Amino acid sequence: EIALFLQDKEARIRDMARLLFFELSKRSNNPIYNLLPDIVSQLSQMGVLKDDFRNIMSFLLGFIKKERQIEMLVEKLCHRFPKCKSISQKADLAFCISQLKANEKCIKSLSEFFKLYKDALFDEDVFKSFATIVSRAKKFAKPEMKECLDEWEAKLREHSAAGLENHLAGNKAEKAKRRAAKRAARNASRKTQKKKVDYEGETDEEESVNLSSDNEEDKENMSENNSMQENATKTVRKSARGRSRRTRGNILA
Numbered sequence: 001e002i003a004l005f006l007q008d009k010e011a012r013i014r015d016m017a018r019l020l021f022f023e024l025s026k027r028s029n030n031p032i033y034n035l036l037p038d039i040v041s042q043l044s045q046m047g048v049l050k051d052d053f054r055n056i057m058s059f060l061l062g063f064i065k066k067e068r069q070i071e072m073l074v075e076k077l078c079h080r081f082p083k084c085k086s087i088s089q090k091a092d093l094a095f096c097i098s099q100l101k102a103n104e105k106c107i108k109s110l111s112e113f114f115k116l117y118k119d120a121l122f123d124e125d126v127f128k129s130f131a132t133i134v135s136r137a138k139k140f141a142k143p144e145m146k147e148c149l150d151e152w153e154a155k156l157r158e159h160s161a162a163g164l165e166n167h168l169a170g171n172k173a174e175k176a177k178r179r180a181a182k183r184a185a186r187n188a189s190r191k192t193q194k195k196k197v198d199y200e201g202e203t204d205e206e207e208s209v210n211l212s213s214d215n216e217e218d219k220e221n222m223s224e225n226n227s228m229q230e231n232a233t234k235t236v237r238k239s240a241r242g243r244s245r246r247t248r249g250n251i252l253a
Contacts, residue, residue, distance in 0.1 A: 003039050006059060007052045018059070025063040032063045036096075037076050044092040045085075053092060061099040074106045078113040081120065090120040094129035104145050107137050111152040121160040130156050 005017035024031050039060065043053055064070055077093050084090045094117065100106070110133065120126045134153045141149055 001042075003043060003056050003060065004048070004052075006056050021060065021063065030063065030066075030069070032060060033069050033073065036060060036064070036073060037080065040077065040092065040096050041080065041083075041089075044089045050088075054095060057092075057096050058099055061096060064100065067103055067105075070100050070102065071105050071109065074100060074102065074109055075113070078109065078116050081117040084120075087120060087123050087126070090117065091123055091125040091129070093117075094120070094126045098129040098132045102133055102137060104141070107133075107141075107145065107148060107152065111148060111155075114152070114155060118155075118159045121156060127156065127160045 002017060002020065005013050006021075008014050008017070021032060040057065043056065048056075064073060074097055077097050080093055081090055084093065097110070102110070110130070117126070117130075121130070131153075134149060134156070137149055138146065
């Protein structure tokens, strides 16, 4: 986190941070060298702005001057490529390696550890960083070293082109997969909606049938009630006529 103060908005804080690292670099064991791998990883994971990250790391890597430390740092940074979770983190590592003054042993190590970062070469920033190392190394390379450089450069270009093609194909396949998933979701939604409509239609028909049945039952009940009322009326009338006849008979007698 102290490294972030190197890019602070206040000049006073930036100067104090720079002074701190200058003092650390004067120590015999140069603690900056030991801290650098973790500083690189933490700043990269924190999502620091690209320009800020590069300014900070350019400043700190400038303190690494011993060849042995440079060689060891190149190896350590190379072994961090597989642990990266994004292509931007790999680009940050490649940039840091490109800021070191690589010697012949560093070039051999980079060629040897090629498999650790070859899958990231499709990225423009990653490829540019390694291309910068090649270009700089050619200026001091001995004849026997140039052959190694040429082979390494050829592998860089080959995997950069192939990786870019695979990356684009992968993106295309991923887009097609997402489109297919969306179509499947839409079709499923339509089927669900259709089933819902069909179900509601069946329910309406059942309700209509039930209402019709209820109406018929009501009619039957009304008919039965009317019939019973008519029968009761007839019975009452017959009874009344019978009583009337008996009454007249008694009077005549």
